[in-house]
Amino acid sequence: MKSLLSVQSHVVHGYVGGRAAIFPLQTQGWEVDNINTVNFSNHTGYGSFAGSSLAPEELDSILTQLETKLNVQYKALVSGYIPNADLIRTLSQHLPRLKRDGGYYLLDPVMGDNNYMYVDKSCIKEYQNILLLDDLVDIITPNQFELELLTGLRITCKLTLIQAINKLHQEYNIPYIVITSVSGEIFDSQTNDIFCVVSSSQGCKVFKVPMIKSYFTGVGDLFSALLVDRLEKNDMDLSTSVNQVLTIVSWTLKLTHKSALLAQRAAAKNENAGELVGKINDADTMKYLELRIIQARDYYSYDGPGEFVETDMDRLLD
Amino acid sequence: MDNKSLLSISSHVVHGYVGNRVMVFPLQYAGWDVDALNTTNYSNHPGYGSFTGSPTTPDSLVEIIEGLKKIHDFRTYDIILTGYATTADVLQAIKDELIKVFQKVGTGKRPRWIVDPILGDNGRLYVSEKVIPVYKDIFSTGYVSLITPNQFEFETLTGVKLESWQDVKEAINEFDQTYKIENIVISSVSIDGQLYCVGYTSSTKKLFSIPIREIPCNFNGCGDLFTALLSNAFYNNNFAITPELISDVVTKLHKILEFSYEDECKKQNHTSTDEPIKLVRDIRVIGAKEFLVRDYTHELLHEVVYL
Ligand SMILES: Nc1ncnc2c1ncn2[C@@H]1O[C@H](COP(=O)(O)OP(=O)(O)O)[C@@H](O)[C@H]1O
Numbered sequence: 189m190k191s192l193l194s195v196q197s198h199v200v201h202g203y204v205g206g207r208a209a210i211f212p213l214q215t216q217g218w219e220v221d222n223i224n225t226v227n228f229s230n231h232t233g234y235g236s237f238a239g240s241s242l243a244p245e246e247l248d249s250i251l252t253q254l255e256t257k258l259n260v261q262y263k264a265l266v267s268g269y270i271p272n273a274d275l276i277r278t279l280s281q282h283l284p285r286l287k288r289d290g291g292y293y294l295l296d297p298v299m300g301d302n303n304y305m306y307v308d309k310s311c312i313k314e315y316q317n318i319l320l321l322d323d324l325v326d327i328i329t330p331n332q333f334e335l336e337l338l339t340g341l342r343i344t345c346k347l348t349l350i351q352a353i354n355k356l357h358q359e360y361n362i363p364y365i366v367i368t369s370v371s372g373e374i375f376d377s378q379t380n381d382i383f384c385v386v387s388s389s390q391g392c393k394v395f396k397v398p399m400i401k402s403y404f405t406g407v408g409d410l411f412s413a414l415l416v417d418r419l420e421k422n423d424m425d426l427s428t429s430v431n432q433v434l435t436i437v438s439w440t441l442k443l444t445h446k447s448a449l450l451a452q453r454a455a456a457k458n459e460n461a462g463e464l465v466g467k468i469n470d471a472d473t474m475k476y477l478e479l480r481i482i483q484a485r486d487y488y489s490y491d492g493p494g495e496f497v498e499t500d501m502d503r504l505l506d
Numbered sequence: 507m508d509n510k511s512l513l514s515i516s517s518h519v520v521h522g523y524v525g526n527r528v529m530v531f532p533l534q535y536a537g538w539d540v541d542a543l544n545t546t547n548y549s550n551h552p553g554y555g556s557f558t559g560s561p562t563t564p565d566s567l568v569e570i571i572e573g574l575k576k577i578h579d580f581r582t583y584d585i586i587l588t589g590y591a592t593t594a595d596v597l598q599a600i601k602d603e604l605i606k607v608f609q610k611v612g613t614g615k616r617p618r619w620i621v622d623p624i625l626g627d628n629g630r631l632y633v634s635e636k637v638i639p640v641y642k643d644i645f646s647t648g649y650v651s652l653i654t655p656n657q658f659e660f661e662t663l664t665g666v667k668l669e670s671w672q673d674v675k676e677a678i679n680e681f682d683q684t685y686k687i688e689n690i691v692i693s694s695v696s697i698d699g700q701l702y703c704v705g706y707t708s709s710t711k712k713l714f715s716i717p718i719r720e721i722p723c724n725f726n727g728c729g730d731l732f733t734a735l736l737s738n739a740f741y742n743n744n745f746a747i748t749p750e751l752i753s754d755v756v757t758k759l760h761k762i763l764e765f766s767y768e769d770e771c772k773k774q775n776h777t778s779t780d781e782p783i784k785l786v787r788d789i790r791v792i793g794a795k796e797f798l799v800r801d802y803t804h805e806l807l808h809e810v811v812y813l
Pocket residue numbers: 301330331368369382383384397398399400401402403404406407408409411434437438441
């Protein structure tokens with residue numbers, strides 16, 4: 189049995205955080221232990237929500253129990269949304285113990301997107317401290333904005349992007365890096381595409397993913413969960429794993445978008461209901477755009493070559 | 507919502523499989539969108555001897571439910587399932603919040619409320635006895651579609667000790683007259699040394715039993731898993747309790763428990779000369795997932811007895 193510890197958010201309704209990550213992992217045979225860093229009614233994109241965060245002392249006592257009484261041994265660790273610096277620090281104090289039997293750790297430094305931070309600035313320092321711990325973080329999956337926060341570098345072109353990635357490799361010794369979304373401008377793209385950049389000892393590669401015009405939440409959480417699973421199955425081959433993950437994610441988003449349109453039309457009883465574009469803080473569109481994590485079940489085992497073309501970063505630089 | 511959906515109110519543990527942790531995955535694997543409201547946030551279940559973490563307070567449960575009601579219409583749930591409630595206050599809070607939902611249901615679709623009155627097992631309460639009258643209040647509301655007590659719980663609720671089929675019939679009749687709940691399933695009753703699962707439907711007064719092939723071992727979390735499997739089967743069977751449905755649930759559960767038992771033996775390097783394993787703390791719902799989607803509706807039909 190492969191077991192894994194997931195540390196991220198819980199919502200009663202909808203699919204973000206652990207709710208987007210755990211079921212896909214379980215379908216792939218992972219025994220997932222899950223610590224809920226928050227316990228909310230729904231994700232914050234609805235504009236209203238209720239609930240509270242886990243207290244740091246409680247996180248400490250739960251982790252201590254797992255380590256000392258239950259003697260858990262994890263093959264993988266994943267952390268996602270952690271709402272404040274105290275909780276990040278508490279987790280970091282336990283990470284070396286949790287990794288003592290080997291296993292690998294994927295850190296998704298969830299802090300914000302599109303120049304907007306959804307946690308306090310003090311979290312940056314705590315994540316940097318985790319990165320400084322010896323041989324702790326194996327895989328990191330920031331988006332462009334989170335990469336900027338962690339490295340302190342503004343990313344304005346391919347060269348600054350490479351610089352930031354190299355900083356993670358060299359200063360922090362992180363072997364596997366995935367920048368889940370880099371804006372089209374960096375790659376002089378005229379079309380609406382998302383660029384996903386991966387870097388490891390295999391080199392630095394770029395994937396171009398067509399953007400679906402809508403606001404989805406929880407995609408990054410699904411992404412990192414699937415990546416943990418794929419890396420295990422592909423002997424840590426990053427390029428192949430990311431291509432497979434991007435493929436599964438794109439199918440899931442297409443399914444979500446299609447079902448959302450149908451649901452919205454059924455509700456509106458109007459065949460001509462306009463284009464459905466999810467907007468943040470708009471509960472009326474958000475409720476239709478929850479990821480179809482359950483209905484996408486059969487996608488998660490995909491192990492083909494991947495639908496996306498990978499390009500060497502070097503070839504894009506001239 | 508474009509899919510069948512269910513709200514499950516039960517416990518959360520970080521490690522292991524009881525409460526929502528043993529219920530959510532099997533339901534999801536059967537295609538349900540499961541909203542999970544956690545009544546606890548514990549490191550593990552008490553069967554390990556110690557645990558850390560804390561129960562959710564009644565206030566914070568109410569806050570979360572009220573928050574959820576702002577963005578989600580509870581009447582769209584196909585099923586609302588209430589399981590482990592830590593205290594009478596918690597159960598009371600859940601009851602009050604759900605009653606408001608059912609009172610608003612007009613002639614339209616209404617969620618089926620399935621209540622697992624978790625009180626204890628093998629002659630022992632594991633919640634305060636103050637919880638008992640709150641369950642009785644819940645049964646009196648007229649909104650509950652199905653209850654799934656075990657033998658001890660049904661005995662505690664009716665005050666009748668179940669030692670013969672005559673006792674079972676009398677207890678069910680009396681309970682039916684008092685509460686008029688549409689369906690009752692007693693997850694297990696021991697009569698003359700044999701375990702049975704018992705089903706009853708109020709409208710038809712049909713009462714039947716199916717024998718359970720007992721594995722000589724205790725399994726933590728099997729009552730919760732039973733209720734989850736039964737909820738799915740109940741929905742698929744147009745909300746009717748029939749022998750087919752009980753055959754399916756009891757057989758699925760048997761396969762999963764058998765798998766768990768064998769896996770536990772392997773884990774402990776157990777050999778045939780060792781003392782038999784008496785307790786499996788964690789049912790292997792993930793490892794045994796293939797059984798969740800098999801159909802066993804005909805497996806035990808030849809053993810059904812109408813009482
Ligand atoms: N609107 C979208 N259209 C198409 N793909 C998307 C969209 N949003 C996210 N993705 C996919 O999901 C991946 C992760 O998304 P991202 O927004 O970077 O996650 P997060 O910021 O939550 O970590 C992207 O690499 C992309 O493949």
